[in-house]
Amino acid sequence: MKMKCEVIRDLFPSYIDGLTSEESNELIEEHLEECRECREYLASMKEEIVEENQPVKNKKAVQPFRKLRQKTRRKILLAAGGAVLICGLILGGGLLYYSRTWTANSEDVKMTIETWDGIASIRFSPEKKNSRLYAETGEDNTITIVEGKLAPFTKAYNANAYWSCTFIDEDTVMGLDGQNMDFSEDQVLTIKYKDRTETISLADLAREALENPPAQSDEVKMTWAKEDNGTVTLGFFPEILGVSLKVEDAGEDQILIRQYYDSQGGTEENGAFYTVDFIDENTIRLSDGTERKLSQDDVLTIEYEDKTEEISFSDLWEGSLPGDAQEG
Numbered sequence: 445m446k447m448k449c450e451v452i453r454d455l456f457p458s459y460i461d462g463l464t465s466e467e468s469n470e471l472i473e474e475h476l477e478e479c480r481e482c483r484e485y486l487a488s489m490k491e492e493i494v495e496e497n498q499p500v501k502n503k504k505a506v507q508p509f510r511k512l513r514q515k516t517r518r519k520i521l522l523a524a525g526g527a528v529l530i531c532g533l534i535l536g537g538g539l540l541y542y543s544r545t546w547t548a549n550s551e552d553v554k555m556t557i558e559t560w561d562g563i564a565s566i567r568f569s570p571e572k573k574n575s576r577l578y579a580e581t582g583e584d585n586t587i588t589i590v591e592g593k594l595a596p597f598t599k600a601y602n603a604n605a606y607w608s609c610t611f612i613d614e615d616t617v618m619g620l621d622g623q624n625m626d627f628s629e630d631q632v633l634t635i636k637y638k639d640r641t642e643t644i645s646l647a648d649l650a651r652e653a654l655e656n657p658p659a660q661s662d663e664v665k666m667t668w669a670k671e672d673n674g675t676v677t678l679g680f681f682p683e684i685l686g687v688s689l690k691v692e693d694a695g696e697d698q699i700l701i702r703q704y705y706d707s708q709g710g711t712e713e714n715g716a717f718y719t720v721d722f723i724d725e726n727t728i729r730l731s732d733g734t735e736r737k738l739s740q741d742d743v744l745t746i747e748y749e750d751k752t753e754e755i756s757f758s759d760l761w762e763g764s765l766p767g768d769a770q771e772g
Contacts, residue, residue: 448475449482456486460493548577548591550637557644559653561705565608566644577605585646586634607633611650659689659703661748668763674722676760681715688714698745720744725761 452475458464459472476483554569568577568589578590587607594603610618616626632643659682667679680689680701687703694700699718721729726738743754755765 449479452476452479452482453485456489460486460490543592545578545590545592547636547638548589549639550642551639552591553577553589553637555635557649557652559649559655560657562611562653563608564611564649564653565606568605568607570603576603579605579607581607584634585631586636588636609649611653614647614650614654617646617650656690656702656704658747658749659687659701661751661753663687663703664689664701664748666746666765668760668765670763674724676720676722676763678718678720678760679715680717681712689716691716691718694745694747697742698747700747720757720760722761725758728757 452472455464455468455472459469464472476486548570552571552575554571556567556569558565558567566579568579570577570591574594576592576594578592580588580590582588589605612618612624615628616624618624627646629645629647631646633646633649635642635644659680663683665681665683667681669677669679671677680691682689682703687705690702690704692700692702701716723729723735728736728738730736738757740756740758743756744760746753746755759765
């Protein structure tokens with residue numbers, strides 16, 4: 445190969461790309477007219493360049509579809525991001541809505557006081573649907589009733605608010621730290637609503653809590669027994685465990701059935717009894733030993749928490765008792 449061919453072939457890449465000068469082009473073309481080998485070499489180079497550029501042309505043909513996919517991907521990402529943002533805003537708004545509270549109006553709250561075994565408990569129930577209440581404790585025996593929205597799927601019993609305390613005696617209350625604190629007759633529990641303030645005497649609460657309540661009639665089983673000497677005994681037995689009963693004299697021919705929560709025995713062991721000493725069906729012997737004639741209108745009155753029962757003395761003599769009473 446001549447030296448001139450090597451020089452000419454070195455110029456072919458620039459010649460093909462159109463980067464050579466006019467003088468160089470004339471020199472190359474004059475050489476190509478005379479040299480068959482260089483013409484074939486140039487043709488071979490052009491074929492290789494065409495083959496190498498073919499994928500590039502295909503890439504250019506596919507490029508619009510790639511751009512379309514990129515745009516679609518961006519749209520999907522934007523839509524997903526927007527959905528996440530909207531869900532976050534809805535969730536955040538819901539949490540903010542259901543966590544918001546305000547001081548309740550008294551007309552929207554029903555207050556119930558329950559006392560037993562030295563404990564006084566006050567329940568605050570919402571009068572409006574989908575509302576919940578809180579009792580926020582402050583200083584100087586003050587509580588504020590706060591209202592909020594009841595979140596969906598929340599159980600209904602969570603809507604009530606409670607306040608309670610334990611009285612040791614009529615002058616002493618147990619604090620939250622377990623320490624006993626004395627209080628005076630004029631001290632009160634202050635309940636704050638948005639529209640008004642209500643006070644409850646702590647002394648009155650203590651007296652109610654320390655006084656054992658009368659028994660419910662459906663929680664007492666009454667029995668009857670009669671001895672050969674004419675003595676009739678009425679037995680009163682609790683239907684629930686942990687309760688004992690006591691019969692209290694509430695006046696002439698009148699008794700009150702009271703319950704206590706400090707019992708550890710069974711229902712049969714915690715019963716109470718009341719006796720009527722009959723001399724005959726028309727005469728009874730009183731506790732002082734004197735006798736008393738009975739009339740058709742004389743009855744024994746039995747008081748419960750929820751109702752009062754009257755049993756005639758003639759029915760007592762015969763054992764004809766009301767309801768589920770049975771012979772013991």
